[in-house]
Amino acid sequence: MKKTIRRMLTVCGAAAMMLSAAQIIAFADGDVKEVALHMPTVYDLPDAPMVEDAINQITEEKYGIHLNLTYVTMGNWQQQSNLLFTSDEADVIAVFMTPLSTYVKNGQLEDLTDYYANASDEFKQIWSEDEMKGTSVDGKIYAIPNLRNFGNIMGLNIDEDIAAEFGIENGQKLTMEEVDEFLTKAHEKYPDRYALVPQGSDSMVNGWTWDGMGDGKNLGVLEDCGQSTVVKNLFETDDFVDFCTWTRKWYQEGFTMQDVLSNTQPFQTLIGNDQAIACFDNYAVNNVPGMIRTEIVSSWIPTSNYTSLCYGINVNSKDKDAAWELMEILYTDKDVCTLLADGIEGTHYVVNDDGAISFPEGKTASDCGYGMAEGYWIVPYSGNTYPLDVNGPTFFEDLIQFNKDSLRGPAFGFDFDITNVVDQYTACSNIMDKYYKALLSGSVDVESTIEQANAEMEAAGLNDIIAEKQAQLDAFLAQ
Template identity: 25%
Template sequence: MKGRLRRKASLVLSMIAAVVVLLSACTSGSGGSMSSSEGASNRAKNSSSGSAAEVDRAAPGAIELDPYEISIYVPGATTEDIPVVEEAINAYLKDKINATVKLNFIDWNNYQNKTNLMITSGEKFDLFYMANWLGYPDAAVKGMLLPVDDLIEKYGQAIKPNLNMVYQTGAKVNGKLYGVPSNKEYASNQALLIRKDIMDKYGFNANEIQTYHDFGRWFKIIKENERELVPFAGINDMEWAILSKFEPIGNYFGVLDKEANDLKVIDMFQSPKYLEIVKQAREWYTAGYIVKDAATTQVTREELMKNGKVATMMNGAKPGIDKEKTIMTGRDLVQIDFSKPYTSTGDVTGALLTIPNTSADPERVMMFLNLLYSDKYLLNLIDWGVEGKHYVKVSDNVIDFPQGVDATTVGYSAQGDQWIFGNQFNSYLFKSEDPDKWKKLISFNESAIISKALGFSFDPTPVQNEISACLTTMNQYFIGLSSGSLDPDKYVPELVKKLKANGLDKIIAEKQRQLNVWVAHGK
């Protein structure tokens, strides 16, 4: 989220596990995996005489390029008007870089597995969404992603001036960039999103809220008076409470305490703060404040909110997240922050567009990325669709749905995930959003506490077996504990015992060692 840990937190565990499998496949030399040198060789074979790689790009607009289709994969729902938007984008790109695009949206539940399979099988594609919590540093180290520093220098001249230095330093792996971060918030905090009609009906006051514990008073009132509403989604929502207290280092097997803001790697599962969070979840679950099947359902928080099943949900936050989720769910939501802005490596690498080592023309892909940072028309085509069909202009930078269309019936949008693409400060605002949203986002970034470990990326290779074993164990407990369906007094000690037997202490020691080396070498 941002850095997006900022999105689909309930998928983090399965995605981390999939990354471990992916890395094993990519280092074994089997299964059709492709090394960085092999990828370069294949690109040389596949590129035609008119490819971007073979021409002087000092003046790219002056030289004829052969047509090229850029195949893009991002998470999101497939909507009926994607071909309409592709057609508009392709007509526009022809005179720019003589390229077309193929937009492939994969639902969040399947995104990790699908892109993993594509990479390990050597499938040709050109651009895809990556993030720290999806294994960005590990994929970079293993040669699955192309370094982009030189490509940015040659073909991405508009990117660096529009990208804060926090991104340019914090998103590097071993001194190189392996993706282009989305230009948006590089800090995050956590918030409860509550339906405005419920808040107004019962006179809830945001000033009453000091910590996440205080939401329980509101949940009680909702439970007693709203028979058709569950007070709190709880579909791993409490992971946002966990993230308000801890900074994961690649995974939860060794974290930093945000409030201490030091460089001591600790065992989160034995921390009093973790135990406090899962005990709160258990209390709310047994009181009937949380969806009963929160630990197992495949329905998202947003879908429950859209369908009128829940009154509140937690989310990673920034200024205006309530209005973004209002557009997504069709429910007027209010944002109640319960933590302070914080910037970590996970935040600045929460949304990157990366080029896999199977791309046949990474130079052309970088030209496209350059346009996403400099060309407002193109960015908003991808973000919102075709003007007049998917949105109408209210003013120069403000839009609304066309008459008779709403969030549930519009034929295309980036499904609330516009933050994935390019320079978001060029994206239109909906009329329901704060007109000063982008100014407030800049202030939000500038106010953030900066992690002392910003820019550090953990290499899991020395303890990969231990991580795999611990993931298997954690998957049995984590979601049940964070949703309140498992009793922490019984199951947290059981979890800790099994994690230690699987090598948790060794993982923590290795993280501390690497972090100490990183500090000693001047970060």
């Protein structure tokens, strides 16, 4: 008898893959295993129970697994997921917002090395042994990547009508000098709009050419899109100083909002409502409605991008074997993957003649009842499902190829462990929070602010952090 499903916010479900005849016989007597999957979500999903029921019609009969699936909103994810790792409530869980290495160090994730070694060929075709280095710690696999862009092109999103007016095409390569020329002309013609707004509310850009190696505070980075092996102070790298010098110029010339550090509106809203013209962004092969995307920095894969969202098995899971069965199902069964990623055909999406899907007429991801098609980057594997019309019918094939073509550095798979410098790291993180976004926004003087920030961080132990990170990286490279 199935236990009552507990839903933190909205519950939904998924699972399935082809099993051998012996495995099918094993649960022919009606013995169904319960497995709990926890995932983050952007939107409220009121129809998730409907989707969960549809998935369980497949998984119970085909695999002998009943899934209890819980979605937690992004704003609550970090707190809720940390609590889940202290109990046996979650079996398979997204590793998100907290570094993979932190969970490994705390002994909260199951070692998946042997599970992967014995996995089906179908599963290994999705993630090769080489790619699994991206979610390994000390040579052991602790999580499975999900399908999204691991590489990022860094560029400028521009309102498509204004881009056309100035002769700028989608995918066009631009230098920062050309960006400056465009912003200047756009500001002159449309003085009532912000020429440039932040990528993420109060952050002018979410990354550029520096690689923090799994350290979101960037306390010690690799230059040149992760191609260097020398750890440096971010504020002393040429690219950071150059970027901040440009944004300082644009801030002083009134191209961007003067209260940039208190902005709460996303760029999609500001540009979509004709309040702004452009913003920096990191992207892959997906599109943003109403905008074109240019390229300033070619696609490269930051060291820790594979681990920024992946799926692992809670060490407290009561049935780790069943949890691994679920893991393979989530990556290989097309019917289950499609239900989990897109919902129910005719209710949450319609299939177009070209093989892409659209939300039902008059509906969007936020109000269709189950908008995960727009959150393809959250689910474990969407590569064998339908892409949204805005991204085109070949989107997932293009995305897989994009990842293969993106530049990887020698530190790929490295993840910094702060254990030996936790006090210095905490102190420097607070200082970085004070200066990093302000410098990127252009709202402060570059030279004097960097001088002040460096003095404070060196006094707080930044050099200890850089030395520790370099030592760990050298040991990693030696392996």
